[in-house]
Amino acid sequence: MSLYFGSGLRSDLNTLKHRGRHRKSEEMARSSSSTKDGESFLALFHSLRSAYAATPTNLKIIDLYIIFAVLTALIQVVYMGIVGSFPFNSFLSGVLSCIGTAVLAVCLRIQVNKDNKEFKDLPSERAFADFLLCNLVLHLVIMNFLG
Amino acid sequence: MTNLSIFLLAIVFSSIALFPISTLSFSPESPTDRRILVLLDDASIKSSHSIFFNSLQKRGYNLDFKLADDPKLSVQRYGQYLYDGLILFAPTTERFGGALDLAAVLNFVDSGHDLIVAADANASDLIRNIAAECGVDFDEDPSATVIDHTSYAVSETEGDHTLVASDNLIASEVILGKKKIEAPVLFRGIGHSLNPENNLVMKVLSASSTAYSANPTSESSKPPSLVGSAISLVSVLQARNNARVMLSGSLDMFSNRLLRSGVQKAGSSNKYDKSGNEQFVTELSKWVFHERGHLKAVNVRHHKVSSTDEPAIYRINDDLEYSVEIYEWSGSSWEPYIADDVQVQFYMMSPYVLKTLSTNGKGVYHTSFKVPDVYGVFQFKVEYHRLGYTSLSLSKQIPVRPFRHNEYDRFITTAFPYYGASFSTMLGFFIFSFVYLYHK
Numbered sequence: 001m002s003l004y005f006g007s008g009l010r011s012d013l014n015t016l017k018h019r020g021r022h023r024k025s026e027e028m029a030r031s032s033s034s035t036k037d038g039e040s041f042l043a044l045f046h047s048l049r050s051a052y053a054a055t056p057t058n059l060k061i062i063d064l065y066i067i068f069a070v071l072t073a074l075i076q077v078v079y080m081g082i083v084g085s086f087p088f089n090s091f092l093s094g095v096l097s098c099i100g101t102a103v104l105a106v107c108l109r110i111q112v113n114k115d116n117k118e119f120k121d122l123p124s125e126r127a128f129a130d131f132l133l134c135n136l137v138l139h140l141v142i143m144n145f146l147g
Numbered sequence: 148m149t150n151l152s153i154f155l156l157a158i159v160f161s162s163i164a165l166f167p168i169s170t171l172s173f174s175p176e177s178p179t180d181r182r183i184l185v186l187l188d189d190a191s192i193k194s195s196h197s198i199f200f201n202s203l204q205k206r207g208y209n210l211d212f213k214l215a216d217d218p219k220l221s222v223q224r225y226g227q228y229l230y231d232g233l234i235l236f237a238p239t240t241e242r243f244g245g246a247l248d249l250a251a252v253l254n255f256v257d258s259g260h261d262l263i264v265a266a267d268a269n270a271s272d273l274i275r276n277i278a279a280e281c282g283v284d285f286d287e288d289p290s291a292t293v294i295d296h297t298s299y300a301v302s303e304t305e306g307d308h309t310l311v312a313s314d315n316l317i318a319s320e321v322i323l324g325k326k327k328i329e330a331p332v333l334f335r336g337i338g339h340s341l342n343p344e345n346n347l348v349m350k351v352l353s354a355s356s357t358a359y360s361a362n363p364t365s366e367s368s369k370p371p372s373l374v375g376s377a378i379s380l381v382s383v384l385q386a387r388n389n390a391r392v393m394l395s396g397s398l399d400m401f402s403n404r405l406l407r408s409g410v411q412k413a414g415s416s417n418k419y420d421k422s423g424n425e426q427f428v429t430e431l432s433k434w435v436f437h438e439r440g441h442l443k444a445v446n447v448r449h450h451k452v453s454s455t456d457e458p459a460i461y462r463i464n465d466d467l468e469y470s471v472e473i474y475e476w477s478g479s480s481w482e483p484y485i486a487d488d489v490q491v492q493f494y495m496m497s498p499y500v501l502k503t504l505s506t507n508g509k510g511v512y513h514t515s516f517k518v519p520d521v522y523g524v525f526q527f528k529v530e531y532h533r534l535g536y537t538s539l540s541l542s543k544q545i546p547v548r549p550f551r552h553n554e555y556d557r558f559i560t561t562a563f564p565y566y567g568a569s570f571s572t573m574l575g576f577f578i579f580s581f582v583y584l585y586h587k
Binding site for chain 1 (some may be wrong): 339555557559561564565566568569570572573575576579580582583584586
């Protein structure tokens with residue numbers, strides 16, 4: 001996980017871990033309470049956010065795109081739960097186009113991330129070209145199956 | 148010259164004489180038997196049972212009386228059966244004469260011909276074996292007869308109660324005729340039980356619950372092997388090829404003496420001038436020789452609701468109509484068969500559709516249904532097996548295909564969100580590409 005999502009996030013997570021440990025010992029020294037839990041959750045959220053702020057913009061764009069695709073897929077699943085599975089091929093193609101898009105975007109994100117040593121030799125232009133080609137094939141299939 | 152013309156005339160006359168006989172014989176179009184071989188072990192039976200034989204002859208049967216040990220006995224010649232039915236009134240015959248034996252009798256039945264067997268006390272092994280092949284086991288004790296101390300026929304002398312008066316008849320109008328047999332049926336002979344493994348054979352006349360099978364002249368030391376209403380007196384069998392067999396444990400019940408005799412059942416004040424035997428044996432012989440209860444199914448048709456032509460293939464979810472005509476042979480003509488329990492199956496490994504057919508009272512059975520949402524090779528099946536009627540088994544193969552590619556619905560309203568999602572994903576992809584490529 002940390003390998004793929006980059007060391008920027010990793011270092012922050014490490015500090016978070018240390019801090020958490022300190023906090024835990026402090027908590028054990030004092031008597032723990034529910035307000036402490038809420039506080040620690042808030043602290044976790046804040047540190048995650050500050051860690052994410054260090055992520056490069058192109059990766060952030062990709063993340064936004066992934067969230068968009070997954071949300072669209074979820075909306076369709078809920079819709080299918082309400083109206084039933086009748087044009088099942090349409091439902092499948094609708095959901096799979098979103099899932100496929102999300103998967104391809106994740107692949108692109110892995111390949112263009114500078115922290116990934118594995119794809120160090122792969123130019124980001126080449127990665128984007130692969131992404132384009134795969135999307136074309138995906139949407140061609142989706143259009144055929146949409147019915 | 149004169150000799151030759153006489154010879155030619157003889158040929159012409161004999162062929163004219165033969166012609167109606169050949170057209171009157173058994174055929175699928177007129178299934179009543181015509182030529183019947185009667186085997187007797189004593190020529191006197193022909194006169195002592197003349198009422199039964201006369202009633203057969205009066206109904207148009209051509210009876211051929213032969214002694215059971217006639218050395219020229221044969222039921223077939225050149226692979227063709229000479230007779231449509233066989234009456235075995237030869238209970239004591241150990242061996243038939245000529246080419247007839249147990250196997251020949253069974254082949255006769257296996258090829259769809261009918262058989263009446265009457266046994267008696269001291270029935271021979273041959274007769275017992277023929278019965279056993281038909282699922283009827285006569286009491287193995289050769290001297291045993293059916294005795295009933297409560298439902299015997301009252302006579303002047305007290306007697307040994309071996310003349311049983313029974314009215315336990317099968318409740319079937321098709322086997323015993325529409326008219327109820329009022330008087331009890333007289334029976335003097337041996338009882339039998341039905342082989343439980345044979346589910347085609349059934350009791351027509353059974354003994355009362357107080358009957359038993361034993362030797363009436365000797366003190367019984369061990370309990371009788373056949374007791375109560377398990378004893379069958381007369382049974383019939385309709386084989387899977389619709390051949391009909393009647394097995395009786397008594398030859399006497401066909402005799403003029405019992406047909407003409409009055410009857411009063413013990414313990415009953417009803418006295419009948421005439422026993423039920425004549426009606427019983429006449430009606431039963433009508434059934435055995437296919438004067439009644441013979442069905443045929445013709446004109447199996449099916450088509451789509453929208454057209455009248457019979458298609459070579461159906462599509463899933465087609466609406467179709469199915470019709471078949473069923474007639475019953477009345478002995479002289481085909482009458483419409485009326486029932487409300489004829490069903491058709493739309494069958495592939497198992498019935499996908501099972502519909503009861505409705506009748507118009509003129510023999511046409513009809514129904515309509517929707518082809519199931521499954522494609523494959525189906526059959527229209529009618530399996531009609533009813534007590535006393537010949538069984539109908541029709542099947543007609545018909546393939547069912549799925550929708551063609553251009554037969555599916557398009558632009559279904561329910562699917563619009565899915566369409567929208569697909570296109571918005573594409574649009575999203577387009578925008579993403581721009582944003583990704585041109586952000587600073």
